[in-house]
Amino acid sequence: MPVTVEIPKEKWTGKVREVTIGATAAEGGTRTKTVTVGGQNTLPFLHFEGETPNPPVIGIEIQNSYPADWSPLLLEAWGDVVNDPAAWAKKAEEMGADLILLNLRGSDADGNPTTGEQAAAAVKAVLGATGLPVLVKGPGQAELDNELLVAVAEAASGERLALGLCEDKNYRTIVAGALAHGHLVMASSPIDVNLAKQLNILISDMRMPLERVLMDPTTGALGYGLEYTYSVMERLRIAALSGDSMTQQPMICFIGEESWRQKESKVSEGVPDEWGDFEKRSITWEIITATTLLEAGADIVVLRHPKTIEVIRDTINQLMSK
Numbered sequence: 001m002p003v004t005v006e007i008p009k010e011k012w013t014g015k016v017r018e019v020t021i022g023a024t025a026a027e028g029g030t031r032t033k034t035v036t037v038g039g040q041n042t043l044p045f046l047h048f049e050g051e052t053p054n055p056p057v058i059g060i061e062i063q064n065s066y067p068a069d070w071s072p073l074l075l076e077a078w079g080d081v082v083n084d085p086a087a088w089a090k091k092a093e094e095m096g097a098d099l100i101l102l103n104l105r106g107s108d109a110d111g112n113p114t115t116g117e118q119a120a121a122a123v124k125a126v127l128g129a130t131g132l133p134v135l136v137k138g139p140g141q142a143e144l145d146n147e148l149l150v151a152v153a154e155a156a157s158g159e160r161l162a163l164g165l166c167e168d169k170n171y172r173t174i175v176a177g178a179l180a181h182g183h184l185v186m187a188s189s190p191i192d193v194n195l196a197k198q199l200n201i202l203i204s205d206m207r208m209p210l211e212r213v214l215m216d217p218t219t220g221a222l223g224y225g226l227e228y229t230y231s232v233m234e235r236l237r238i239a240a241l242s243g244d245s246m247t248q249q250p251m252i253c254f255i256g257e258e259s260w261r262q263k264e265s266k267v268s269e270g271v272p273d274e275w276g277d278f279e280k281r282s283i284t285w286e287i288i289t290a291t292t293l294l295e296a297g298a299d300i301v302v303l304r305h306p307k308t309i310e311v312i313r314d315t316i317n318q319l320m321s322k
Contacts, residue, residue, distance in 0.1 A: 007048060009048065009049045010042070010043075010049060010241075012041055012042065012050065012241035012242065013241075013242065013243045014041070014240055014241050014242055014243040014244065014245075014248060015039065015040060015041035015050075015240070015241065015248065016038040016039060016040050016041075016237075016240055016241075016248050016249070016250055016299075017038050017039075017210055017211055017248045017249060017250065018036055018037070018038045018039040018053075018054065018211065018250075019036065019037055019038050019184065019211055019212065019213070019214060019249070019250050020034050020035070020036045020160070020211075021034065021035045021036075021037075021099065021133040021135070021160060021161075021162050021184060022034040022035060022132070022133025022134070022159070022160050023158060023159055023160035023182070027160070028158040028182065029158050029159040029160055030127060030131075030159065031131055031132065031133055031159065031160075032131025032132075033131060033132065033133070034133060034160075035057055035098055035099055035132075035133050036054050037054050037056070037057060037214075037250040037299040037300060038054060038249070038250035038299055039051075039052075039053040039054050040052040040053065040054075041241065042241070043234075043237060043238070043241070043297070044237070044294065044295055044296070044297050044319075045295070045319045045320070047322045052320070054299075055316055055320045056294055056298060056299050056300065056301065056316050057098035057099060057299070057300050057301075058096065058097060058098050058099070058300075058301060058302075058303060058309060058312060058313060058316075059097065059098065059099035059100065059101045059135060059252075059300055059301070059302040059303070060092040060095065060097040060099075060100060060101065060302070060303055060304075060309065061101045061103055061254070061256050061257065061302050061303070061304050062085055062088040062089055062092055062100060062101070062102055062103070062126070063082070063085065063088075063102070063103045063104075063105055064085050064102060064103070064104050064105055064114065064118070064119065064122040065085075065105050065108040065109060065114075066082055066083055066108070066109045067082060067105070068109050070082075070260070070304075071260055071265060071266055071282065073278070073279055073282055073283075073305070074260060074304055074305060077305055077306050077307070078091070078306070085102060085122050085125055085126050085129075086125040086126055086128065086129035087129070089102075089126040089129045089130045089132075089134075090129045090130055092130070093130045093131075093132055095306050095309055096309050096310070096313055097132060097309070098132065098133075099132055099133050099134070099135060099300065099302075100126060100130055100132050100133070100134045100135070101134075101135045101136075101137060101254075101302050102122065102123060102126050102134060102135070102136050102137070103137045103139075103257075104119050104122070104136065104137065104138050104139055104148050104152075105139055106139035106140075106141060106144055113144075114139070114144075114148060116147050116148055116150070116151030116152075117151065119136075119148040119149075119151055119152050120151045120152055120154070120155035120156075121155075123136055123152045123155060123156050123161075124155055124156070127156060127159060133160070133161075133162075134156075134159065134161050134162075135161065135162040135163075135164070135186065135252075135302075136149065136152050136161055136162070136163055136164075137164050137165060137186070137254075138164070138165065140165065142167070142169050142170040143170075145165070145170055145174070146170055146173040146174065149163050149164075149173075149174050149177060150173060150174075150177040153177035153178060153180065153181040153183055154177070154180075154181055156181070156183075157181040157182060158181070158182050159182075159183070160182060160183060160184060161183045161184065162183070162184040162185065162186050162214055162252075163177065163178050163183050163184065163185050163186065164185060164186025164187070164188060164214075164216065165186055165187075165188035165216060166185040166186055166187050166188060166199075166203065167187075167188050167189070167199070168189070168195075168198075168199055168202070171185075171187070171199065171202060171203055171206075172206065175203055175206045175208050176206070178208065178212070179206070179207070179208060183212070184212040184213065184214060185203065185208065185212065185213055185214070186214045186215075186216050186252060187199045187200055187203055187213055187214065187215050187216065187249070188216040188218060189216070189217065189218065190218050191217060191218045191220065191225070191228060191229060191232050192232065193232055193235050193236055193239065193247070196215060196217055196232075196236060196247065197239075197244070197246045197247050200213060200215065200246045200247070200249060201246050204246070210245075210248070210249065213249050214249060214250055214251070214252045214299075214300070215236070215247075215249035215250065215251050215252070216251070216252050216253070216254070217229065217232055217233055217236060217251060217253075219253045219254055219255060219257075219258045219289070219293065220258065221255075221258040221259045221261075221262050221285065221289045222259070222262075222285055222288045222289045222292070223262065223264065224258070224262055226289060226292055226293075229293065229296070230292060230293065230295075230296040233251060233293065233296040233297050233298070234296055234297065236251070236297070237251075237296075237297040250299035250300065251297055251298050251299050251300070252298070252299065252300040252301075252302065253290075253293045253298045253300070253301050253302065254302045255286060255289050255290045255293065255301045255302055255303055255304075256286060256302055256303045256304030256305070256308075257302070257304070258289065259285045259286040259289045259290075259304075260282070260285075260286065260304055260305075262285065264281060264282070264285055265281070265282040265285045265286070266282075282305075283305050283307050283308055286303060286304065286305055286308045287308050287311050287312065290303060290308065290312050290315075291312070291315055294312075294315065294316065294319065295319075
């Protein structure tokens with residue numbers, strides 16, 4: 001006789017906040033569309049248990065000057081547009097990006113330091129080339145991040161950019177700039193539930209609405225902390241759904257940056273034959289990392305290789321299918 005099995009369902013008391021990136025002309029910006037993430041009241045893709053009103057989205061990383069340290073596979077895939085952030089942003093939109101992440105380098109290919117004026121000009125050029133919402137990430141040096149992101153915030157006032165990385169050592173300056181000019185922040189902490197929560201509290205204490213905060217829990221790539229990253233993200237999402245207000249932020253993961261800096265994605269010679277084809281291996285590294293962290297609760301995955309975009313778009317569509 002057939003046996004009826006009842007699927008157990010969790011009844012969560014909380015949900016992830018909705019965060020909207022970008023502002024249209026009617027909202028004081030120039031974007032042709034906005035992107036909203038978050039809003040789910042269940043663990044990733046458990047459609048039988050709750051609602052996921054906004055699917056995860058894909059950001060594509062571009063840089064403000066030639067990325068000489070990038071894999072030759074990436075440089076070949078993008079071609080000449082890597083020399084011009086505006087052209088790169090336009091190409092990324094054509095490739096299917098939902099968002100553009102402009103990663104500001106600390107210096108150009110000749111070693112000249114990036115100035116606030118140059119950072120602001122690059123952001124303006126990107127905003128002029130695409131109608132997509134834009135995220136802007138500093139080079140990862142606290143003082144320089146402050147200088148560049150404050151200049152960017154002022155130059156793009158009203159565009160509702162997402163600015164980062166906003167860390168415990170520099171959050172005050174970046175949050176103040178975002179508050180003054182109508183932007184969001186990307187709060188970044190080093191793969192730890194309590195540190196992520198504490199940073200959100202500090203940002204909230206500055207009167208930044210949590211509807212303008214994305215959470216970067218820090219990402220480990222395949223073979224380099226992926227399992228631990230998954231565990232931390234899962235715990236953050238369970239805390240959010242259990243009603244912990246300070247963990248209820250949508251999560252962003254910089255997949256491309258982490259995946260393409262590992263030796264498996266950078267080394268083409270002098271490696272075991274078992275590693276297989278260099279290009280296939282490198283792209284697969286990014287795909288597996290992205291897919292895994294989507295399952296862990298990533299709301300935004302930021303990618304680098306054009307071939308990854310198509311695969312991850314199809315993956316998201318399948319996971320969102322009910």
